Amino acid sequence: MTSRARGSFGARLYALLLYLYPSRFRREYGEAMQQLFNDQRRAVRGAGGYAMLWLKTLRDLVLSVPAAHSNATSSKGAVVLWIVVAVLAVVFVVNGVVLPSYLSRVPSDAAAAVAATSADGPTGEFRTVAQVAAGLVSTLLAFGAFLFAVRQRRVANGMAAFVVGAALTFMALAMNPWLWLPLDRYPAGIMWALGVWPLAAVAYVAATIASRRQVGGVG
Amino acid sequence: MAKRAMKAHQGAGITPVEFHILLALVDSDRHGYGIMQQVAGDSGDAIQLGPGTLYGALARLLEYGFIREVESGVDPALDDSRRRYYRLTAAGRTAAGAEAQRLAGVVKLARSRQLTLRAQEVAAHDL
Numbered sequence: 001m002t003s004r005a006r007g008s009f010g011a012r013l014y015a016l017l018l019y020l021y022p023s024r025f026r027r028e029y030g031e032a033m034q035q036l037f038n039d040q041r042r043a044v045r046g047a048g049g050y051a052m053l054w055l056k057t058l059r060d061l062v063l064s065v066p067a068a069h070s071n072a073t074s075s076k077g078a079v080v081l082w083i084v085v086a087v088l089a090v091v092f093v094v095n096g097v098v099l100p101s102y103l104s105r106v107p108s109d110a111a112a113a114v115a116a117t118s119a120d121g122p123t124g125e126f127r128t129v130a131q132v133a134a135g136l137v138s139t140l141l142a143f144g145a146f147l148f149a150v151r152q153r154r155v156a157n158g159m160a161a162f163v164v165g166a167a168l169t170f171m172a173l174a175m176n177p178w179l180w181l182p183l184d185r186y187p188a189g190i191m192w193a194l195g196v197w198p199l200a201a202v203a204y205v206a207a208t209i210a211s212r213r214q215v216g217g218v219g
Numbered sequence: 220m221a222k223r224a225m226k227a228h229q230g231a232g233i234t235p236v237e238f239h240i241l242l243a244l245v246d247s248d249r250h251g252y253g254i255m256q257q258v259a260g261d262s263g264d265a266i267q268l269g270p271g272t273l274y275g276a277l278a279r280l281l282e283y284g285f286i287r288e289v290e291s292g293v294d295p296a297l298d299d300s301r302r303r304y305y306r307l308t309a310a311g312r313t314a315a316g317a318e319a320q321r322l323a324g325v326v327k328l329a330r331s332r333q334l335t336l337r338a339q340e341v342a343a344h345d346l
Binding site: 021025028029032033034035036037039040056057059060061063064065067068 | 251267270277
């Protein structure tokens, strides 16, 4: 790779776009792909040729990135995911089940005082911040679990991740203040969480299959 | 890899892109850009591989054991940087041969059913 090719705007932009690929694939082939892109750049002539090269490159990205992700497996990522899921589940159970049942047993005057402070006072503000943070984390985790589920080659692993992801989606719904789900409507939340996942999964899998067919047919 | 590689050995599991890459490596070892140019030439520019598609396919073919990486070298026709070269393995040659045989069978079947002739007749009728 010449210094001119390496330093050009197009080459740097393509180097950034390579981050769309799974890290393992990028580590293995990123440099060679960058080299190939630079070879193509040197071969084109004029602004029209350069524009056509970028159109082909974008098409290549659209077709090959989902396929690369669907082929990738990440056992280390899975372990981290399961640990965070377990921690979040404990927090969720404490927040949603243990604390309410404890509060229902304390004397009525004390419960009213706790309710008042949690609604208006500093405790309430802290609780809102905590809910926002928990909601964001659980939403990101739900998204991560979804990606992990659809990247699994083994159906059993995919199904397990799918179930955990549905649970995370439900937790995200329950913990997000802007998606607040009252405790007495848990069944509706479970139905919602379970219903969203298959739709999202079908859309993603259909896109991946279409992408693989394209990649397998005409690059 | 096992199930698909076994199918590929029987000539029923490799994609057209993978088949063209194997064909491009029959005569000589090539680097990525060389493979891309050879495939475009062989297919009359019908298959134009981008970097992601090419290296995705090369990764699969390496996994199946159909190609292997050989010592990297410099291509003086391009620049002075070192490049990875790929070589067809015996298993890859067998898989490509099986796929070629399968395709030949398909063409034979099409000819036996006078598909080409019929297509010409339809085209003439449309005119």
